[in-house]
Amino acid sequence: MTEHLLTQSLSMIMVSAIAVWLFAALRMPAAMGYLLAGLAIGPYGLNLVAISDDTLFLAELGLIFLMFMVGLEFSLTTLLAARTDVLLAGSLQVGGTLVAIAAALWSLGLDPRIAILLGGAVAMSSTAVAMSQLAEQGEISSQHGRFAIGILLFQDIATIPLLVAVDSWSRQAPVDPVHLLGRLGLAAIAIVAVSIIARPLVRNVLANASRSRSNDSFLLAALFVALGAAYLAHLAGLALPIGAFIAGMVIGGSDFKHRVEDDLRPFRDVLVGLFFVTVGMQIDLGLILVSPYAIFAWCTLFLFGKALITFIVGLMLRRTAAIALRVAVILAHGGEFGLLLLTLAMNTGLLPSEIGQPVLIALALTMGLAPLLIQRGALVEHIVGNRRARVAATETAIRTTSASLNQHVVLCGCGRVGRLVATAFEAAKIPHIAIESDLARFKEAQRQGHAIVHGDAAHRRILSAAGLAKARLIVITFDRHSAVERILKFAGEQQTAIPCFVSTADNQDITSLVKAGAKVVFPENLAAGLALADQSLLLCGLTREEAGRIITSLRAELNPDLRERVGV
Template sequence: MDDLLARTLILLAASGLAVGLLTMLRMPAVMGYLVVGAVLGPHALNLIDNAEHTKFLAELGLIFLMFMVGLEFSMPTILRAGRDVLVAGSVHVGLMMTLVTAGLVLTGVPVQPAVIMGGAIAMSSTAVTLKQLAEQGEISSRHGRLALGILLFQDLATLPLIILVGAWAQNGSLAPMEILKQIAVATGALVAAAVIARPLIRLGFSWVLKSRSADLFLLWALMTALGTAYVVHLAGLPAPIGAFVAGMVIGESEFRHRVEEDIRPFRDVLVGLFFITVGMGIDTSAAASFPGMIVVWLLVLVLAKPLVAFVTGLIAGAPREASARTAVIVAHGGEFGLLLTSLALQSGLVPAALGQPALIALALTMGFAPLLIQRNHWAAWLFDRRERRIAATEASIRMQSGSLHDHVILCGCGRVGRLVATVLEAAGIAYIAIETDLPRFRTARRQGHEVVFGDARHHRILEAAGLDRALLVAITFDHLNTVESILHRVRAIEPGPASLVSTADDLDMAHFARLEATAVFPENLAAGLALADRALLLCGKSQDDAARIVNGVRAELVEVNGLAA
């Protein structure tokens, strides 16, 4: 007991230190867990071993990882992504697996390990990519949607690969037709499980919600994930596949977001432990034993993989610049690549001389993925003249804003923005206005306002305007996606500037409140209440009574729409 407690404390302290340090460096937390496992594991300091209780908790982590992935895979999500998932995703995974498998077979590697490694190298990190794209406000962009489609298909492709690894580990070599038969049987079983589980899960959650017990809701969510995993395991399929089915069923229901929030703490801890066990399997001596293979895998991930992604984008009908940016975004390894390689190494399907260098290369590229994704716009330089214009505009804005501190960034200088600029000038408050519409830009210039021509939705333009030094960001136009993009950039700064949003009406107030806008001012609300105030005065009300009535209505409307009064 004392030994177990001591090891647990060492594990927690090392994980906290590593994850905290890497988070400060803006690198994914997964890297911290992998480093802890590699350093403390049997191949290095040997302070933590792969005991049965550790493996059990790691398997739970894998189950919850697949459950959370399933939550993102509702059929409407896949259908909305449509062409990007079914065309771009399938082409990218198919080409990468074919190239890696063929290359390994030509060098004398047997087909089984070659196929597994082809699948592992084809995967990129959905968690790292989506988090970074969200911070940059690029998820809704063309290259963001294309990358999302490829990532969604990669996650789906993990399912048959896990089934394949399990079948090979149990039965050794299987004929191609037998493999297809097992995958078809597994697919049929999963579809049947989803059909059967759908009404049962919905009925269970509906009953639990009636009890109004948060504890019961959490217990039922945990039982749903683990219970479905166990039933599928009894049917002869890997337990994580059952958890994926349960997550997919819940992902199509109205309970999805609450389940996701309740399960997340368990998922984060157990998935962290899972990646620690993956790190324990990394033999750090492989860096000295197989340096050439590590370099080869790195070149495949950062050169061959993006080249395939670029061709994939063109096949899917994306512009060259979007395809180029997507290529940079997916040029790294992923969690499921680590999972497949780790499972194959444990079962002896992949030799250490092949799998260990791949593990190290996958982990390294995951660690540096955020840095690459941040700079994906560089890839479009050769194809997109617009990128060159942005770069020139960025340099001009940076020169104009270089001396500003605690200033206001005014996004939009049209009919509302010009009024705000006039008031700021009267108050002696420094500001810089950004306007992308040429006629409005010229009008604002003629009136003497401090306005620059540029597109505020591009994070580089906001950074050039001194976003990290600004006191306030005021958004005075009414384009939902653009406003979302700017608010994401503001939220990514700690401590960030305050944010004000002007909208045409009050329909989007709650949405912007969820994006943590400091205040939202609908134009119809301001104009309507000002008109109502004047109407009350003309109807004989005193100024105090009119102000009290209008303020009461304003507070009620603001509260209903999701903002504090």
């Protein structure tokens, strides 16, 4: 028995590691790698691991830690501060999607419990996928980024009543609204009671563990709180993940939030990964041949039906059509909590496999497409609104600003790095013009008094309006690789080659940027690391000349093939 369990565990870990590594290399979400691993080793793949109580227990632990970490991020203050984006927009998007799909399925003769469950599963999007892709594109603080994140936060919270409903309906009792409202009320009472009664108890437990100055003691206390709360919720007749959410919410309002989050994140990542593996093990891709039309219909609901509802919600809240469509594209996919609802419902017998499997496959497929859709979201500018008129207006404003400039610097991006560069240019009285597309960063730079215009430097016409042809230098301080390459291409097309300096987050893309035309690439990790090393060597007693020789030698060794092109 022990040997069999060890073999299964090794198979899951080995295949998961390979799949996650592969998807990380392709810049795809790790969740898709775990799903692929489960599909490969499960009953519908190589049949290396069977779905058993052991694997389902690991998956349930993953759900407990997932909801615990969501609870850590739950803050009533945060919700009230962003009530329009979170409470109003989120409730309209989730409620509208759930009601529309549930009503359609109910009219087709489906059990109302299953109709509501499937509507809720479709309404959820992947917070992890959306946020990681937006962060990679530098759009977290953009208007559409903030709006989408607000809705995603509400979706996470809206999972709680749906989990209560699944737990109640899995008992195979007929639909009883009074009973369901009673269980939802019980969950609400539990949240309030824990917030008032258990908050000081939990804080005292963690405070005592912290005072012991033992990392092991604190970690065990945090684990005890998470699992203990889940067990108490189970005793109260609620689902295990709900108790974990309540415990996370209590700790999230304390001073221990960040330490608990850091200590338990490895447990969360591994166990949630195993949850995705078990989900992948239950996906039967053979149904693509058996039920292709059903899978296509569900994919259409995720990609277009939910997107349409989200777009309408954006317009109702007076967002521009471009922003509303950007957000609709960002959320047009399935998410982790949709997987959670579907697998729980199928495992408890509430959702028949022949109905749930096509939805599960469609959800997994749309999650895989999500990064590509979000990445290409900017193309909505070609679809919505009078793009040419907007670009022309921006171009005119920039051309007016740059008309008096000659032999100036074009600074592309004015965020935390760009503002420092702009400050140096101002101190040296070097003529320059800064271009920033993100509204929040633009306003911050404007507030600090920098010479800045609002526009996307990756557009040829915007760069031309900024006086690219008569500029002496281009400095690029944002980290969107495709946009940087376009700017380098535009600069290389000028009759007189304009040197381009590029700042990047790390040194992974140096070679490709140099090939694209960058004269010098400044990786932020090398610059910060070598500057810190230089100061440390001086404090350790080395002379400035000795420290300089060591740093110069290191600088040459880090990228020997590109010595003249790497600035630090």
